[in-house]
Amino acid sequence: MEDGTAERIRPRDRILETARDMFHKHGIKGVGVDAITEAAGTNKMTLYRHFESKDDLVIECLRATACSANAMWQKFEAEHPGDKLAQLHAWVRMAADCLMVDGRGCDMANAAIELSETDHPARRVIKELKQAQRDRLVGLCRDAGIGQAELLADTLSLLLEGARVSLQSVGAEGPSAQFVRMAEGLIASFRGAAAR
Amino acid sequence: MEDGTAERIRPRDRILETARDMFHKHGIKGVGVDAITEAAGTNKMTLYRHFESKDDLVIECLRATACSANAMWQKFEAEHPGDKLAQLHAWVRMAADCLMVDGRGCDMANAAIELSETDHPARRVIKELKQAQRDRLVGLCRDAGIGQAELLADTLSLLLEGARVSLQSVGAEGPSAQFVRMAEGLIASFRGAAAR
DNA sequence: TCTAGAAGTTACAGACCGGTAACACCCTAG
DNA sequence: CTAGGGTGTTACCGGTCTGTAACTTCTAGA
Numbered sequence: 378m379e380d381g382t383a384e385r386i387r388p389r390d391r392i393l394e395t396a397r398d399m400f401h402k403h404g405i406k407g408v409g410v411d412a413i414t415e416a417a418g419t420n421k422m423t424l425y426r427h428f429e430s431k432d433d434l435v436i437e438c439l440r441a442t443a444c445s446a447n448a449m450w451q452k453f454e455a456e457h458p459g460d461k462l463a464q465l466h467a468w469v470r471m472a473a474d475c476l477m478v479d480g481r482g483c484d485m486a487n488a489a490i491e492l493s494e495t496d497h498p499a500r501r502v503i504k505e506l507k508q509a510q511r512d513r514l515v516g517l518c519r520d521a522g523i524g525q526a527e528l529l530a531d532t533l534s535l536l537l538e539g540a541r542v543s544l545q546s547v548g549a550e551g552p553s554a555q556f557v558r559m560a561e562g563l564i565a566s567f568r569g570a571a572a573r
Numbered sequence: 574m575e576d577g578t579a580e581r582i583r584p585r586d587r588i589l590e591t592a593r594d595m596f597h598k599h600g601i602k603g604v605g606v607d608a609i610t611e612a613a614g615t616n617k618m619t620l621y622r623h624f625e626s627k628d629d630l631v632i633e634c635l636r637a638t639a640c641s642a643n644a645m646w647q648k649f650e651a652e653h654p655g656d657k658l659a660q661l662h663a664w665v666r667m668a669a670d671c672l673m674v675d676g677r678g679c680d681m682a683n684a685a686i687e688l689s690e691t692d693h694p695a696r697r698v699i700k701e702l703k704q705a706q707r708d709r710l711v712g713l714c715r716d717a718g719i720g721q722a723e724l725l726a727d728t729l730s731l732l733l734e735g736a737r738v739s740l741q742s743v744g745a746e747g748p749s750a751q752f753v754r755m756a757e758g759l760i761a762s763f764r765g766a767a768a769r
Numbered sequence: 770t771c772t773a774g775a776a777g778t779t780a781c782a783g784a785c786c787g788g789t790a791a792c793a794c795c796c797t798a799g
Numbered sequence: 800c801t802a803g804g805g806t807g808t809t810a811c812c813g814g815t816c817t818g819t820a821a822c823t824t825c826t827a828g829a
Binding site: 407487 | 679681685686687704723732734735736738744747748749
């Protein structure tokens, strides 16, 4: 009984995973709950037994995305324990890989753009989770011994955010192609300013 | 007859202007043609007499946006004739003002995110117009006598793009607040590198 | 003043949306 | 074996969406 059934994931998790994937690819308003449940091999009723509404599902997807991001940060620490500068370079490499493979932007940012209503419940969550990621990057820069850690972290944040959206509007041959060079140049520049 | 009727703009232009405003505020999928025509003080039939489809209207709106951007560039040249460096600083100031006053991102980028279908007719137009703006900024940097003009222009592009989306996700107190300092620092740094 | 074309009005088609109700089913824990 | 909770199925509600048809009204120009 432990075999075979182990293959079968709980419907709630299937829905969540499928929804994340479809929201990411087609946008939130671009995919309906029917399409999600069908792709997840279940039905609408089961979705609404596990999630209060589509908005609720969206929020849960965003939380799952933040959770994945957390795992990424833990991987940096595991691969370069204690070496904060190496972790920063790993962050740049991860960001670049993300640009190469994905083609579509950050789920949080995309959601923020799509859900333009200022009082939309997801906006609170997005702001909160984005703020947490920012704090994390600032902390990493500071621990790497960089002066003006906030400014570097914010600049890198904007560069990545811009690269992800530019990738969608201008394309892969656009400004985003230079992301790594920009990021590494900035880090070197900020490190040099501290040494001087 | 020239008075009074002069106030009344042609329905097509009213629709176009209203659509631009509403698409900008609520997104493309967030506003229907009925809402646009009502806000423009006309009706759906008139819209479909002037535009083949909603997609066609969207494309026309994007072209109008690009046209406004062109006017901005001409203003730079008019205010600082021949002084390309001053024009570059004016670009930074304009971008910052845009961040302050607007709160919502670039129409082209927003549209690219929202219209995720890779074969959507608007995507061609977006790519084309964004590419033109990029070329323009590269040209300005080069004419300002900056070495690695492409790299500076692309970095500034990504910074602005990132600031506009960050403004929507993290908020005004987020990384986008430092945009001017970042941009001016970059310009100074690239100018310094050329002088050295 | 007459006329042609532009614009307004109403109604509708067909599809999709989020969300719910009622009921049948299956599988597992006891 | 049985009871019950999780799941699947079907049908439906009210609303909104893009787009069209047929008809009336307005208005500018000759």
